[in-house]
Amino acid sequence: MRYLPKSPAEREEMLAVVGAKNAADLFSSVPEKYRLKKALNLPGPLSEAEIIQYFKARAAENSLGYTSFLGAGVYNHLRSVITDTIIQRGEFLTSYTPYQAEITQGTLQAIFEFQTLMCQLTGQEVANASMYDGSTAATEAVLMAERLTSRRRVLVARSVHPEYRSVLKTYAKNSGLLVEEIAAQPDGTIDSKALQATLKDDVAAVLVQSPNFFGVIEPVAQLADAVHKSGTLLVVSTTEAVSLGALKPPAEADIVAMEGQSFGLAPSYGGPYVGVIASREKFLRQMPGRLAGQTTDSSGRRGFVLTLATREQHIRREKATSNICTNQALCALAATVHLCLLGKEGLREMAHQNLSKARFALAELEKIPGVRRSFDAPFFNEFTIELPRSVKLVNAQLLRDKIVGPFVLGTAYPELTKHALVCVTETINRAEIERFAGCLRVALEQPI
Amino acid sequence: MRYLPKSPAEREEMLAVVGAKNAADLFSSVPEKYRLKKALNLPGPLSEAEIIQYFKARAAENSLGYTSFLGAGVYNHLRSVITDTIIQRGEFLTSYTPYQAEITQGTLQAIFEFQTLMCQLTGQEVANASMYDGSTAATEAVLMAERLTSRRRVLVARSVHPEYRSVLKTYAKNSGLLVEEIAAQPDGTIDSKALQATLKDDVAAVLVQSPNFFGVIEPVAQLADAVHKSGTLLVVSTTEAVSLGALKPPAEADIVAMEGQSFGLAPSYGGPYVGVIASREKFLRQMPGRLAGQTTDSSGRRGFVLTLATREQHIRREKATSNICTNQALCALAATVHLCLLGKEGLREMAHQNLSKARFALAELEKIPGVRRSFDAPFFNEFTIELPRSVKLVNAQLLRDKIVGPFVLGTAYPELTKHALVCVTETINRAEIERFAGCLRVALEQPI
Amino acid sequence: MTEDFKKASRNVSQNEGLIFEKSSPGKRAFELPPLDVPDADAAKALGGYFRDEGVTGFPEVSEIEVLRHFTRLSTWNYAIDLGMYPLGSCTMKYNPRVNEFVARLDGIATEHPYQPQELSQGCLKIIKLLEDCLLEITGMDSITLQPAAGAQGELTGLLLIRAYLEKQGNPRKKVLIPDSAHGTNPATAVIACYQVENIKSESHGQIDVDKLRELVTEDVAALMITNPSTLGIFEPRIAEIADILHRRGALLYMDGANMNALTGITRPGDMGVDVMHLNLHKTFSTPHGGGGPGAGPVAMKKILEPFRPVPVLIEKEGGHLTRDFNRPESIGRVKAFSGNFGVLVRALAYILAYGPGVRQATEDAVLNATYIRKKLEGVFDLPYSLPSMHEVVFSDAIQKKNGVNTMDIAKRLIDYGFHPYTTAFPLIVPGALMIEPTESESREECDLFIDAMKSIAHEAATNPQVVKTAPHSTRVGRLDETTAARKPILRWKPTPSRSEAAD
Amino acid sequence: MTEDFKKASRNVSQNEGLIFEKSSPGKRAFELPPLDVPDADAAKALGGYFRDEGVTGFPEVSEIEVLRHFTRLSTWNYAIDLGMYPLGSCTMKYNPRVNEFVARLDGIATEHPYQPQELSQGCLKIIKLLEDCLLEITGMDSITLQPAAGAQGELTGLLLIRAYLEKQGNPRKKVLIPDSAHGTNPATAVIACYQVENIKSESHGQIDVDKLRELVTEDVAALMITNPSTLGIFEPRIAEIADILHRRGALLYMDGANMNALTGITRPGDMGVDVMHLNLHKTFSTPHGGGGPGAGPVAMKKILEPFRPVPVLIEKEGGHLTRDFNRPESIGRVKAFSGNFGVLVRALAYILAYGPGVRQATEDAVLNATYIRKKLEGVFDLPYSLPSMHEVVFSDAIQKKNGVNTMDIAKRLIDYGFHPYTTAFPLIVPGALMIEPTESESREECDLFIDAMKSIAHEAATNPQVVKTAPHSTRVGRLDETTAARKPILRWKPTPSRSEAAD
Numbered sequence A, B: 001m002r003y004l005p006k007s008p009a010e011r012e013e014m015l016a017v018v019g020a021k022n023a024a025d026l027f028s029s030v031p032e033k034y035r036l037k038k039a040l041n042l043p044g045p046l047s048e049a050e051i052i053q054y055f056k057a058r059a060a061e062n063s064l065g066y067t068s069f070l071g072a073g074v075y076n077h078l079r080s081v082i083t084d085t086i087i088q089r090g091e092f093l094t095s096y097t098p099y100q101a102e103i104t105q106g107t108l109q110a111i112f113e114f115q116t117l118m119c120q121l122t123g124q125e126v127a128n129a130s131m132y133d134g135s136t137a138a139t140e141a142v143l144m145a146e147r148l149t150s151r152r153r154v155l156v157a158r159s160v161h162p163e164y165r166s167v168l169k170t171y172a173k174n175s176g177l178l179v180e181e182i183a184a185q186p187d188g189t190i191d192s193k194a195l196q197a198t199l200k201d202d203v204a205a206v207l208v209q210s211p212n213f214f215g216v217i218e219p220v221a222q223l224a225d226a227v228h229k230s231g232t233l234l235v236v237s238t239t240e241a242v243s244l245g246a247l248k249p250p251a252e253a254d255i256v257a258m259e260g261q262s263f264g265l266a267p268s269y270g271g272p273y274v275g276v277i278a279s280r281e282k283f284l285r286q287m288p289g290r291l292a293g294q295t296t297d298s299s300g301r302r303g304f305v306l307t308l309a310t311r312e313q314h315i316r317r318e319k320a321t322s323n324i325c326t327n328q329a330l331c332a333l334a335a336t337v338h339l340c341l342l343g344k345e346g347l348r349e350m351a352h353q354n355l356s357k358a359r360f361a362l363a364e365l366e367k368i369p370g371v372r373r374s375f376d377a378p379f380f381n382e383f384t385i386e387l388p389r390s391v392k393l394v395n396a397q398l399l400r401d402k403i404v405g406p407f408v409l410g411t412a413y414p415e416l417t418k419h420a421l422v423c424v425t426e427t428i429n430r431a432e433i434e435r436f437a438g439c440l441r442v443a444l445e446q447p448i
Numbered sequence C, D: 001m002t003e004d005f006k007k008a009s010r011n012v013s014q015n016e017g018l019i020f021e022k023s024s025p026g027k028r029a030f031e032l033p034p035l036d037v038p039d040a041d042a043a044k045a046l047g048g049y050f051r052d053e054g055v056t057g058f059p060e061v062s063e064i065e066v067l068r069h070f071t072r073l074s075t076w077n078y079a080i081d082l083g084m085y086p087l088g089s090c091t092m093k094y095n096p097r098v099n100e101f102v103a104r105l106d107g108i109a110t111e112h113p114y115q116p117q118e119l120s121q122g123c124l125k126i127i128k129l130l131e132d133c134l135l136e137i138t139g140m141d142s143i144t145l146q147p148a149a150g151a152q153g154e155l156t157g158l159l160l161i162r163a164y165l166e167k168q169g170n171p172r173k174k175v176l177i178p179d180s181a182h183g184t185n186p187a188t189a190v191i192a193c194y195q196v197e198n199i200k201s202e203s204h205g206q207i208d209v210d211k212l213r214e215l216v217t218e219d220v221a222a223l224m225i226t227n228p229s230t231l232g233i234f235e236p237r238i239a240e241i242a243d244i245l246h247r248r249g250a251l252l253y254m255d256g257a258n259m260n261a262l263t264g265i266t267r268p269g270d271m272g273v274d275v276m277h278l279n280l281h282k283t284f285s286t287p288h289g290g291g292g293p294g295a296g297p298v299a300m301k302k303i304l305e306p307f308r309p310v311p312v313l314i315e316k317e318g319g320h321l322t323r324d325f326n327r328p329e330s331i332g333r334v335k336a337f338s339g340n341f342g343v344l345v346r347a348l349a350y351i352l353a354y355g356p357g358v359r360q361a362t363e364d365a366v367l368n369a370t371y372i373r374k375k376l377e378g379v380f381d382l383p384y385s386l387p388s389m390h391e392v393v394f395s396d397a398i399q400k401k402n403g404v405n406t407m408d409i410a411k412r413l414i415d416y417g418f419h420p421y422t423t424a425f426p427l428i429v430p431g432a433l434m435i436e437p438t439e440s441e442s443r444e445e446c447d448l449f450i451d452a453m454k455s456i457a458h459e460a461a462t463n464p465q466v467v468k469t470a471p472h473s474t475r476v477g478r479l480d481e482t483t484a485a486r487k488p489i490l491r492w493k494p495t496p497s498r499s500e501a502a503d
């Protein structure tokens, strides 16, 4: 087999050295009755060409050729071939977690740069080397707040990504942590009065997302003031990281939990992406995940190491701040390369283009009779519209035009059946937006 | 501009250092009247995304989705992603000719391995580091023979690739070298009687191709005997290098000129490919092109260097064996990686599959009324068939079935208007062959 | 140090500062297509939320500087592509490049998790086929591919157990974990709100079955066993252990991180395991990428199926695949979207390449470990004598006498051209040398490793200092971890002088 | 040597033997899909031509061994991606990665040169657009993209001249070539069957125009001029020179290898040049790849157009592109098929990225060279004082006094983390240091280079031995080139012991 670097003769020689008659002898400690008598029933073996053929055939069964207005936590943004060139270098791709600092300085310095970029983006003081994704980052941020405050209640805006909320509930369920949800007010932001009403000094954290799931921006600074009054920590989750190129950073938050997919990672049907937790220095010891730190060797050369490992499972075991071990390092590297490419101006311009395209799209859609925006708080590149009829029906119609319609809000929010979440990034050109508006208009004119 | 690592401020500072008011000052030695007054009229600038868009649009105007039975000097063979992974490593891709051996050992050892592989394939004693392609390799091989024999006549089989022959004529035209062509005999090989008749001791070289342009294999060993009688050198050109996995090497030839495109290089609309010249050790000093050789450093470590450079233009100038400088190094590297992947068994199996597929295709085609094979000498993966009507008409018909028909021989060989050169490699599957035969049958049934 | 080693030499390599130190206002590495719609007035659109100055401190560099920066950094790394990476328990095997290729195909990498299922059949078929393959390999009944890594797989598994037991009326309190277990096991148990009871291995490094019988009370929800253990030893009495647990209504969780020793040879499902996770980034060759991403599918027996995370993939008549979200007993989601799909693609590509032949990979992996053990036995102390499977664990007992410990030996390996083995655990072996060669190493590479280890053992006896101060061949020497932890510097900050570049 | 340099450190690196030394019968790195047609009997099909044993000596290794082998080899190379590569006359600039990406697209890399023109419009449009861009840049009337490299471009150009003169009645005998020219110029002239007459540069390194006037007789077919010259100096009297030649019926050939100094600033076509070649692998950023491939388009004035190599691309009404093979006066083909198309694709991608802004690249290239000259003037001897364009040429006259020559300084640069500059020519500068930074180097990289050169100059004065024995940081030291040439070993041969592996 092409991946195995042994010839039959070499196998024989090595078996002889270890005193085994045949390969089966190597498994003497496996009780006879449990040894497989027949070969596994698996497809293959396939040559490289056949493997490529198989996956190209699967790809052809997907959405090639469609224009999509989906966002809802996963965004199509421009990516550079440079990013892929770098992360496919074997020295990065096939290297392990950098526990042996002397021969993994490349990975370690890149993590240090990633941490720095995340701090600059979020306005926070420290950031970790990555979490699995935005949903587990938000969840672990809440658990972190729980440890920091030793309180057992959490208030979560219903405008936080529905799947993020369900992950939090899965983790919280047995821990005795009480998760309560706060609805949105008419403008789409969290209902501040309801929040005030429920905020007590037994609340560990308030979790909001900004821009939130309806696309509108939460008043983080205001919320922070309100939340801090009760000694509660404010956790801000972000699914669309590109927004930080145009929006003030959530510096007033105590913990920021971010999904970095927008930074050079392909949608890839849901992953792998990269979660981030950023926070204040004083909360460092309760932070989950790996951290790279700067130090020097005996001759004073600058170098980097994984540090503060006493928070982690491999040292602290049951007392660790989290059970995370393998994280999303290569995705974090991709995001680092991508952000270094974009740089200050590139990210600003990209964010600005999203802002403009989304506004142009909204204007086009609002020209259609019966279509109106659902919430009027400021938004970034996603906005919610209300249609005169079921979004599901409309989307079915749009599919015939090779358009993947906006996200259907009704499933997660029964009260919003006729509402749809439209996402428009810099990758959608004007003609496609106009075609979308045109097709939607037609779809709405169809008799049901 | 994204490729330029200077900020406006840095430019100013550097201009100041060199005492220039502005960039224009740097060009003071260019007479005012010749300086461009307006910007060049060029398309762009384009972002990376727009560049990709542009070329994808061009790609869509080409032959995607068609099945092709073209060979005629350029062959579709399986390639491995490993080859591309290696040649895209910056250390190989963006390195220069290895004149500074201490920091280009990677390139040098790879060339040494390439030379070895080429010797093993061709049965020759020495091979160079590459020529531009098969056509210039064949031409330079003939010029090499001219230098070695100091004779002025060359006999070239008409069954040598027509474009190779015209390149030879272009180079020979003014040199006073006389190029005479020898026709093929009925079985498709070179006309041995005609050859005997024209072979005199003023003939520097006889150039044949095997498998030749009609797909048939030339009797190299026999020809060598005949040719050597008059002290003439036998030059054997090969366009389909994969054939050497199944055919005896042209060891009896004095010079082998090969096109290596079949070894992992994409058709790429005609280039870049890789030419090779292999020969006998005693002819080394007249060999064109670079050579890598093994040596040691002062502490006895094995290392490699470019050697025997006294044959080359940068040392010998007007006395050089050739004017070649830049060659096809990266293509030679790709071929080296590809051949190391294939290995002894892989190349044998690939050649064998070509043999089988071509024979299956011929059998399928011969079932069609009026279709017959033109030449009956043994062939590898290409064969010539005669159709009952003009190949051009038939191919036009096949195009409608998304089939790129066989090569039309009539243009280069007026006597073969109804003949076509069919190529079938391991990349064509049985169903495609059967579909081709089916469509051809239908095409021939169409009223003209 | 200009020593010459068989496998390694020193060579010139590029220094490189932080990317932020290369920044100069106005440089760009990325340009966008021109905006083709009216330019929105951001200040007006965003009001007080507008960050008009852009991100303070973000680098401003050119494309070639970025490419060079990361290319230079990469050359400071060791990697599988460069040589043997014998990290015990990490299964650092060859990462086939075709897997990277297919994961990036248009129609695979470009797919959005929320696109309609009728436009996602290709993705769903990939998931389904991988599920089927992993079930065949593990001998289990049902599986979820949602967990992002092994640790999350463990959590998923324990939550399944808890949900199951809860339904039986009592979630119970404790999870038993052998002292040889990986750190994620206890850490995970706590997140699943179980108390951890560590159980000591008996003298052979196995689970003390009689002891276990006593420990398994009504309070015990499950035992988390790693098989083969992190000592590389197979637990032959696993079925008996499962039986003990089942008799008392507890379940058996198997940490499948070491499945590289069993694939194609035997199946946990056949030995009484109730639930287990797999590390696709170990056994199934998806790249470690400097720490991740991975995937930690959880395979389970029928009894746990009702509790699987949502959504659950189901096959409709005609082979049409859809996702079922209506699973009332489900533990819920452990991760958003469809798991680390890109990792799943790579793992399936790996399995398809081998087919049933994957057994050969397992045999070669065990052969390599056994071969290395045979050649180094005596040179290094072997604390546990039972047969090794995928890895062999030595101790530094012999070298300790000269004050040389496992970390010193590990660092010295670097000079010999190898990545160190694992030193961190198993905790039951003081000064452990945990060596896992995997099937990807040729005999030649194994022999070079053996020579290196013998040579280091000799140095430890004759010239311990050279080992204790290793590595000597790397661009930086041993780094000061104490200061790093005591005065953490976790991000770059602009030095006043270039602060203008930073905003 | 454990010196520390600002730009470079030594780091551990993998040794690696020849691939043949890893071979063992039965190992494979590549598998084919199963044969889906009847298996042909090769012996019967090929008779005496059948090579039944396969290729003797071919390696038998696995995929990971191949990947590691070449990955390890690659780490022994210096490259633009690693740092400045100041080879004079080679224009080692940044090779954008997007160019590699588009050259590999399905529909580009997959196209066969003989497929019908109606299925090749995409390829032909690429060729046409590149032709138009290069004509605009050079200011010429017509162009061929067929030549594979600069040297073949030179040959094509001289053959065009010969064909033109022949038509005038006399092909003439001589080609004049300045002594500062690159070696390919004289070598090419000979292949075009012209005698080479070398002309000496006058004291400023320019062409002695008065001398030239005498030299240009009825026998002279052309002058091959490199402008800017290989001294990096622009020839201001080029129009006058052209005029002298034209008056006597001779033509002016310009070696365009140094167009990186002129692009967007001035156009050879406007200065009386009749024919010139471009090196797309220099000025237009296509990768050198360790020596090639390249492309050497030849641009010409109207008078030479009839003689262009076949085929010639022509645009039919409606923008449909076709190839014209019926060109009775053509010099014929210089290469099979459509030139190095994949290289043309990359060059066009490069031009599209800049558009008219390419002028900025030229300005930066000249600025870098001028900056380095300014900073090193006095430290190194500057034999010619006229302004430098894209490159600056020093001599080792000062260092020679301490027995240190240009090659020693070049080798010492390696220890400082740089690739050496060009030492081979121009011949008119004894001990030349030919330095071309290109526009791709940041000020930081230029400054590091300047510091390194100053430091080496200091070493040459204070400790010449360390320079004369350099490099000290590479995995191999200076290699014995004499033995290599005297007893050439140009291929691996199996050592008897493993010969069984070799057949």
Ligand SMILES: Cc1ncc(COP(=O)(O)O)c(C=O)c1O
Pocket (backbone or CB within 6 Å): A324, A325, A326, C089, C090, C149, C150, C151, C152, C182, C184, C185, C226, C230, C255, C257, C258, C279, C294, C296
């Ligand atoms: C035995 C064992 N269990 C669990 C884990 C945790 O898996 P992951 O790192 O994928 O979370 C590891 C990984 O190192 C391991 O070796």
Ligand SMILES: Cc1ncc(COP(=O)(O)O)c(C=O)c1O
Pocket (backbone or CB within 6 Å): B324, B325, B326, D089, D090, D149, D150, D151, D152, D182, D184, D185, D226, D230, D255, D257, D258, D279, D294, D296
């Ligand atoms: C001035 C000059 N002319 C001609 C050439 C030859 O070009 P090529 O190497 O592409 O054949 C070179 C390349 O080094 C050169 O520098």
